[in-house]
Amino acid sequence: MKLWQRIVTVFSLILFLSSIVFSQPAQALDFNTILQATPSIVATENTRRNVADDLLSTEFGQKIDVNNSDIRDFRDLRGFYPKLASLIIQNAPYEQVEDVLNIPGLSDAQKERLQANLDNFTATPPAEVFNEGDERYNAGVY
16 A cells, blocks of 8 residues: 555656656746737627616616615605505505505505606616525615
């Protein structure tokens, strides 16, 4: 057994030393050469968009979307986070913003709060990118 250990150790040492002796020095890449070789790739990177990017350029980016926004977006509105925001999310989707006033079980104070903030909301069609799983309740941003 000791003989095998010695053989493996010597062989490993030979491999290690040969890799040091016969290796080539590292060379830095010239960034300008890379850019000149692939201009089409660099140009197409800036034009890539997805559904979320398209929605952010609409009213969705400026207002809280009752069909697509997650629960954290309601934090800036006094009295919405977390209870009223959860009720809005649970009863989505809505055809129009005013439909949030028809959520069953709302108290008079909650209806007044909703009525006073209707101009802070928008209702776009539900997008799968924002409604997949439980991401509206826990967006995973900590």
